[in-house]
Amino acid sequence: MNATLQTWLAEQIQSLKDQHLYKKPRILDTPASGSVVMDGKNVVNLSSNNYLGLANHPKVRQAAMDALEKWGVGAGAVRWIGGTMRVHEELEERLAKFKHVEAVLVFTSGFTANSGCIPAVMTSDDVIISDELNHASIIDGVRLSAAEYRKSEGWVYAHNDMNQLEEILKRAGKFKKRMIVTDGVFSMDGDIAPLPEIVQLAEKYDALVMVDDAHASGVLGKNGAGTTSHFDLYGRVDIQLGTLSKALGVVGGYIAGSALLKEWLVNRGRPYLFSTALPPVTAAALIAALDIMETDPEPMRKLWENARWWKSELAKLGFDTMGSETPITPVYCGDEEKAVKLEKMLWDEGVYALSICYPTVPKGKARIRTMPSAAHTKEELARALDAFAKCGKTLGIIGEHATA
Numbered sequence: 001m002n003a004t005l006q007t008w009l010a011e012q013i014q015s016l017k018d019q020h021l022y023k024k025p026r027i028l029d030t031p032a033s034g035s036v037v038m039d040g041k042n043v044v045n046l047s048s049n050n051y052l053g054l055a056n057h058p059k060v061r062q063a064a065m066d067a068l069e070k071w072g073v074g075a076g077a078v079r080w081i082g083g084t085m086r087v088h089e090e091l092e093e094r095l096a097k098f099k100h101v102e103a104v105l106v107f108t109s110g111f112t113a114n115s116g117c118i119p120a121v122m123t124s125d126d127v128i129i130s131d132e133l134n135h136a137s138i139i140d141g142v143r144l145s146a147a148e149y150r151k152s153e154g155w156v157y158a159h160n161d162m163n164q165l166e167e168i169l170k171r172a173g174k175f176k177k178r179m180i181v182t183d184g185v186f187s188m189d190g191d192i193a194p195l196p197e198i199v200q201l202a203e204k205y206d207a208l209v210m211v212d213d214a215h216a217s218g219v220l221g222k223n224g225a226g227t228t229s230h231f232d233l234y235g236r237v238d239i240q241l242g243t244l245s246k247a248l249g250v251v252g253g254y255i256a257g258s259a260l261l262k263e264w265l266v267n268r269g270r271p272y273l274f275s276t277a278l279p280p281v282t283a284a285a286l287i288a289a290l291d292i293m294e295t296d297p298e299p300m301r302k303l304w305e306n307a308r309w310w311k312s313e314l315a316k317l318g319f320d321t322m323g324s325e326t327p328i329t330p331v332y333c334g335d336e337e338k339a340v341k342l343e344k345m346l347w348d349e350g351v352y353a354l355s356i357c358y359p360t361v362p363k364g365k366a367r368i369r370t371m372p373s374a375a376h377t378k379e380e381l382a383r384a385l386d387a388f389a390k391c392g393k394t395l396g397i398i399g400e401h402a403t404a
């Protein structure tokens with residue numbers, strides 16, 4: 001072992017611990033659900049993106065088992081070299097119909113869909129204009145592109161600030177292509193991008209729009225088709241990213257758009273070109289998950305019923321949920337130490353919910369991020385609420401002497 005490396009690693013890790021940024025995953029011994037056994041303890045899980053409870057749905061499991069018999073476990077190759085099975089094609093056709101677009105290209109994750117698509121589409125003649133709160137995978141995709149994008153050069157706008165976006169667009173005329181890229185639902189705050197305004201500005205200044213609907217898929221729009229559907233903007237969003245890992249309950253990501261866009265990404269999307277295709281079992285499970293989303297309104301209804309109940313009960317107790325409009329529910333703590341303490345106390349009460357601190361979110365805006373879902377029973381959420389009430393009072397986040 002190289003001693004310089006080992007010393008450097010130890011120092012860096014200590015620094016993460018000092019900043020409350022150190023991560024150590026807890027281990028699940030049960031499938032994804034509202035209640036789980038984690039590190040040997042029974043807890044209500046409020047940190048899962050399994051919005052619709054599809055991750056362990058009987059019909060999705062059955063489809064995966066049937067596909068296992070038919071296709072085996074691996075695709076055997078990168079898609080274009082010989083790893084494209086009929087089931088991959090079928091998944092893409094189904095997704096394209098679901099999204100009301102000409103074509104969909106599936107990647108092995110939402111992360112690689114972003115990091116593959118953005119640099120393939122945006123080149124050194126172009127500029128990328130980003131919301132400051134965009135997801136890490138958008139940021140990485142943008143950094144891999146040869147386009148202009150830097151915040152220091154004024155190409156990043158304050159969160160959802162449409163006046164600033166317009167100012168930036170006015171300066172961007174000299175580029176061949178201008179792309180506005182935004183989360184559809186912001187993953188830390190749970191608010192929704194003002195897509196109608198963004199699309200209007202894009203049309204006015206001849207820019208293209210890319211929306212990352214990772215947290216909107218299965219949550220917003222008709223049958224969970226995302227923000228484009230939610231705002232009735234069909235045909236006006238050039239590139240939609242969806243994830244298959246969150247509400248759809250399995251894993252993978254996709255780019256939805258024109259047939260030409262797909263054709264280009266098949267030829268120039270690097271994660272598509274150089275990384276092995278999704279296992280066929282995964283593709284088949286996803287088709288079954290889509291079947292449920294398109295035919296059974298119950299999971300989405302329950303998701304929203306639980307989310308509304310959870311938010312309104314937290315508000316009644318005096319918690320600040322930071323203007324969230326979706327199931328993603330941040331519980332404001334302010335101070336980093338307080339958020340970390342609340343996480344620990346909740347765990348002791350049998351509730352798993354993670355604290356989110358600077359620099360993932362701005363300094364002094366630390367919070368506990370909670371994700372109610374269709375997988376939760378009312379009883380589980382009520383138990384979690386009691387724990388929040390008790391711990392929130394102890395820490396002075398709510399109650400007479402609240403300081404948060």
Ligand SMILES: *Cc1c(COP(=O)(O)O)cnc(C)c1O
Nearest residue numbers: 109110111135187214243245252
């Ligand atoms: C989770 C997430 C992704 C990544 O999706 P994966 O399928 O988990 O790789 C991309 N964008 C946003 C906004 C996300 O929240």
